[in-house]
Structures are given as structure tokens and as C-alpha cells.
Amino acid sequence: MANNIDSTHISLITLTxxxxxxxxxxxxxxxxxxxxxxxxxxxxxxxNRKNI
Structure with a gap:
């Protein structure tokens, strides 16, 4: 479970x-x-100003 949270955080940080x-x-x-x-x-x- 902790490994999954780490990869999720890394993905979110990279995407951000x-x-x-x-x-x-x-x-x-x-x-x-x-x-x-x-x-x-x-x-x-x-x-335009010069031409006028």
C-alpha cells in the first residue's frame, strides 16, 4: 500500500x-x-500621422 501511495504522489507531482x-x-x-x-x-x- 505504501508503495502505491508513493508512485501516486510521484505521478501527481510530475503532472503538476x-x-x-x-x-x-x-x-x-x-x-x-x-x-x-x-x-x-x-x-x-x-x-499614419506622418502621412496626414
Whole structure:
């Protein structure tokens, strides 16, 4: 019984680490894409102001 509990805890800890890692990766990727989008928006705005 104790051996089963140990393997269960190891599996849960591993799964938790994988899930947290994936969520962190997803957040960082989203922030990176957001920064790129904001940069493009700012470039477009500055070009529109120069053309006016």
C-alpha cells in the first residue's frame, strides 16, 4: 500500500510540474505575441500621422 501511495504522489507531482510549465510557457508566448502586436500598432499609427 505504501508503495502505491508513493508512485501516486510521484505521478501527481510530475503532472503538476508539467501543467505549470505548460501554463508558464503559454503565458510567456502570449505576452511575446502581444508585444509584437503593440509594436506593429505603434508603427502603423506613426506612419499614419506622418502621412496626414
Amino acid at each position: 510540474i508539467l501543467m505549470i510549465s505548460f501554463l508558464i510557457w503559454l503565458v510567456l508566448r502570449t505576452l511575446k505575441e502581444g508585444r509584437k502586436a503593440l509594436t506593429e500598432i505603434n508603427k502603423d499609427r506613426s506612419l
